[in-house]
Amino acid sequence: MSRKRKIKTPKRNNRKTMIVEGKLMKNKRGFGFVCPDSGDDVFVSGRDMKGAMNGDLVRVKARENYRRRGAFEGNIIKIIERNSQYVVGHLTRERGLYLVHSINTNNDYIMVSKKNIGSAEAGDVVKAKIIRYPKGDYIAEGKVKTIVAKAGDNDEYILSHMADYGIKPHFSNRVLNEANAAASRIKIIPSKKRKDYRSLMTVTIDGADSKDFDDAISVSKLDSGNYGLHVHIADVAEYVREGSASDKEALNRGNSVYLPDRVLPMIPERLSNGECSLNPRVERLTLTCAMEIDNEGHVVNYEISESIIKSNYRLVYDDVSDMLENHDEELIQKYSDVFPMLTDACELYHILSRRRKRDGSLDFDLPESKIVINEAGEPTDVALLERRVSNRMIEEFMLVANKTVAEHCFWEKTPLAYRVHEKPDVLKMMELKNFLSNLGFALNGKSDSIKTKELSNILCMLDGKPEEALVSRVMIRTMQKAYYSTECLGHYGLAFKYYCHFTSPIRRYADLLVHRTIKNQIHAGEYISNDKGYKSFLEDACMHISETERNAMELERKVTKNYQVIYMRNHIGSEFDGVVSGVKSHGIYVELKNTIEGFIGFDLLGNRYIVDEKGYSAIDEVSGKSITLGQPVRIRVINASPEDGYIDFELVEQ
16 A cells, blocks of 8 residues: 655745855846856746846845755845946837837847937847946846848848857958968968878768868778778868968857858858868869877877878768668678778777777767758758768777877977866766665765776667666766866866867868867978967867857857757647756756757646756655656647747646
8 A cells, every 4th residue: 555755844934044156147037147166056936036137146035945945046246347338139119118128038128319320220220338337226228230131031040149249240351351362372282291191091970951061081901900090181271371361260159150051151152161171073272180009099199290182082971871781782892992891990980989988988878859941941850960980980989189289288388278178077976976866876086086987888788778868967067167278188988188179170160170289290380480479369269169169059059949849849739759968947847859948837737846956857746746856758849939939738648
């Protein structure tokens, strides 16, 4: 005979209180969260904002939510620093007043006087500079600086959010002219300082729709039994010189941005898709990391040099995977001269992968999707992307090249933009330890010194089991964000002591900086000055490109989400299987098999739940039934609003 669990509700007067400082992230539904550098986020209702705007650094008096265990709510008591300078949104006229409502999901708006709207009209999307911040009963006031999109433009959503993140849709004429001049000026001529690899069998392997190819590989089996791996990377630094207009623009952008319907390149297409792209059967300037790797996956010898190549084939992931996984005879016949190299490459991939896993590197194999868009710009499908053997192989080769270059530069004591991933926050690691302990897994050691290998071992034990996805999600949320730094602090997730980004200079400025460091070693200062000012520049550049990377990721996420919402709008009333992907104080998130995520508010569930956010669960205080992270559920789509960016579900089965 079963008994219902008796659930005790904490008394309101015993709630824990504290003062927290952090960045305010507002929401169109009226509330927001204060996000400190460490510790839990604090929920703030719309009535407790005290004039704070999205992105402001604020101080909040936080108290524990009496119904949501481990969750905090509070009210803002001080605005420490204003971080909002502009508002991007629709210009509207309401009761004789012009207002700009933020296009972002932050519920901010400002007033604009008639003399400050310029040539903008109601309905246009504008970028307005804040000239007076909200105070007391006065709302913020601004001045229109740019018309981002005219009313009714098809690209309105994307252009708006690009402007919000300061991402430009076009290059200036000066940058375009400079890129054209560089492409015409530079001659591809072998020299004594450039290794000639044109006779080496070389291929690029990318997605079918890729247009910029910045990496190519050559693999061979050596007489010693070891493997020879050449990773050839486009020599972008030869075309984009330090201090030029193209260089300043590339630094400002920081990286290319890949959206479902377009690419916003870091450098002009004349270079990214043209002279710098390692297109087949044409000579190209490159930097090559040539490595000798033994059967245990150790790099026993290497050479980094300027080079020249002539790629033999432009291969695509699916074709290579079909040859290696399915032994597709038709494709093997078509690529008969390169297939033996691909077989050797696959052997080497497995060796490197095993070595990395032995060292404790984490590999979160969560699903990714691709949005299929028709000629009218409408999403017609959300298809799962499969990481097949060829995708993993190229990833593995790029990892070992990045690692080798970073270690080389470290011991050469040259300034470098390292890719850093610090160990998790102690409090988050303690929560992870408790979570895993409840599942029957023990993490050895103190929370501030747990090795990556400990986590990797648990993932290996769960490989193929139902709990694998759940544990992977929780581990990912425990991790810190990677960033760029002049300090070699290692990469926790990969379990690498030395790591940098070397393999994508067409799409990442960090890689271009690394290339200049290498070219500086070769040319004794031709490309980078050796004065003390360069280290200071590099530190600032690392901070900047870390920020542009975060902005690009947020923009990609928002645009992808928008297309997903539009797609799901055509499926209102449909039922799908999914898993609980988040448990928050205000409701739960459910992710479908195609990676689309929707929300179920506790108001739809009867507001009877006591939430334990740190335990990733919610318990119905009436029935005792629980909802936990990773739990399979059946849902029905009840709303999809592109304007607000939300997909709402309801539970069909639990």
